[in-house]
Amino acid sequence: MARIVMKFGSAALASTKHIQDVAKRAIAEKERGYDVVVVTAGMRSMAKELAEMACDLSDSAPKRELDVLLSTSSQLSSALVAIALQEEGYHAVSLTGWQAGIQTDDMYFNARIDDIDVSRIAEHFAQGQIVIVAGEQGINYSQNITTLGKGGAETTAVAIAAALEAERVDIYTNVEGVYTADPSHVARAQKLKEISYDEMLELSNLGSQIIHPRAVELAKKFQIPVIIRSSVVDTVGTLLKEEVGMEKNLIVRGVAYESDVIRLTVGYDAYSDASLADMFTILAKNRINVDIIVQAIIDGLKPTVSFTILKEEFAEALRVLEDSKLSLGFSFADFEIGLAKVSIVGSGMASNPGVAARMFDRLRREGIPVKMVSTSEIKVSVVVPQDEMICAANALHDEFNLEQALYV
């Protein structure tokens, strides 16, 4: 029997009514003949309450114990969905991460899935049951509960789909699909019918909050089709897959932006490649996500390296740099806050060398200063003052005629 994995986020599980709606959507797929796995995120109100309790007790609560706390949040939502399904007369069973066979590494609070043993899920399928898996959690090799950090529920859904060889994953969100830009800021934004994994990856990394890049990477790796769709209204969503058809000729497919970016600059008296490698190794070990990196070695000036991080990781990044100052060998560190990143994404860009130039030109004409630049095969990102972010996004949406990226 064909299998499908459905993922619901916190907003889709916020009340009894929401949970009943989730059950109805799962039943609809079951009735279409699928074996169904529902992956639930944690209940947000509860997760907040739990974090507060832990904070009252300790400013530095051990992450192992925080994971024991936080994992209860999706354990609850999974059981509630199972109850709602049984109330509708369907066989259903909720599974925690360890019951669903989700094996992770040892990094509490931000664990990675190493492997999934789906034999138990398959057994429940054989009994005709809809299986609800508590997202965002697993078990490490010491039999301790771990949580998966940001994007954990989506990543769980895609990983289970890969292990089950499912037909596709449906990600139910509070938006109707992937747009050329955020419709709340760019009035002419259009919904896309399809988007490639790579383009979505760039869009995800660039701060469009629809689906976490971890989940997209995994979907790409295992070639799992993913549909981003609304948990509120019944419309066709946006399909993520490897090849994108009719819209392929569009040079730029979307504009993304992200606020609360911070630029850190580190200066050296003398520079070596080793010190650079050491610094980003240490940041990575502490799970600080570094985004744009710009290195400047100019004769007569001290060598510097600048990189951007998100506001949430600022304090931790400073701590890591401070702790490692001696071993890293840098002489000064500086930072700039109040920045934003604006990016254009499109797989047609690779064969169009003039795209970046056209972007810079338009921003110059709008009077928006560009602080940093980063490019890849399929995107160009610029760091601009946060005040100018929305203005830049609209200008670029217009520049690349994205209002014509008609949804077919």
Added chain:
Amino acid sequence: MARIVMKFGSAALASTKHIQDVAKRAIAEKERGYDVVVVTAGMRSMAKELAEMACDLSDSAPKRELDVLLSTSSQLSSALVAIALQEEGYHAVSLTGWQAGIQTDDMYFNARIDDIDVSRIAEHFAQGQIVIVAGEQGINYSQNITTLGKGGAETTAVAIAAALEAERVDIYTNVEGVYTADPSHVARAQKLKEISYDEMLELSNLGSQIIHPRAVELAKKFQIPVIIRSSVVDTVGTLLKEEVGMEKNLIVRGVAYESDVIRLTVGYDAYSDASLADMFTILAKNRINVDIIVQAIIDGLKPTVSFTILKEEFAEALRVLEDSKLSLGFSFADFEIGLAKVSIVGSGMASNPGVAARMFDRLRREGIPVKMVSTSEIKVSVVVPQDEMICAANALHDEFNLEQALYV
């Protein structure tokens, strides 16, 4: 190293401040040189909230899923205590039921512990850690989460103590120990220094809410000393053990009482032992606790069986009887509400045949009607109108001179 198990109830875990107090008590024992297991009950506010969510979704939520929900409650309290301990600089780790090796049967919502594999707890001891076990839960043979029902946390504590061959179990409660009667209703009640398992078992069964009979039974079976003590004030509690020393000569050691008792009466056209066995088998299978049973076979009258149950189980008991009416072969069923049970307990009673008579005489003099009677080697219970319960308890406390059961 000597081992000790400490159990804390919901009231002792109600706030951050309470949890810090629990941590301090655990640290005190650790500093005395013990390997310490702390068993936590669920957080009451949370358990209530969870039950409400489930009720909103279904009037008959599957018990398997309710256990998934409810088990989060003690999982939370265990993690919070571990966080509080680590904040104080002590190594601590929380374990869920399945992590602590608590193997139960398949009866969701009211599971029994079959076995405990304490190897993981022992490993944590070897690393110098204080181990916090989420009480009231375990795992069944299908790898599903179970909860243990009433008295679950105490039972967990005693079972772990047995498996670890611990020196003793300390049950922290909202009372200072075991009294000759409830001090809030019987002004002259005295705290006992020691009490035997059997006496405590009778008192527990008789509705003194201090410790659940399941836990006492287990303690008796494995001869684990148990101390009932206050989680609020630092006083010597009451020691439960096999032999009771200096107070042995007291005929009656305590008066217990329990309100909200319901009498069910079932009548037969013709009576056979088989039908009686069938009925109580069916009730037991549905985990309905039947207390006093009185059977009346009087020439010329239809045979009847009366038994008492608690108010909470009334609806379920009626349902079971209704469902099984044909197979059980009874012709009518009747009930009386608004009753209470009052009992006197004492191991000295066995050799004093006049005790029951003295009890009935005193009640008669007080004008209190006796509706049912039940006796054992070490107790006599009577069912009386609920309005008369406190009056009866005080009269019997006076009758057997319990104000002289001085605490030594």
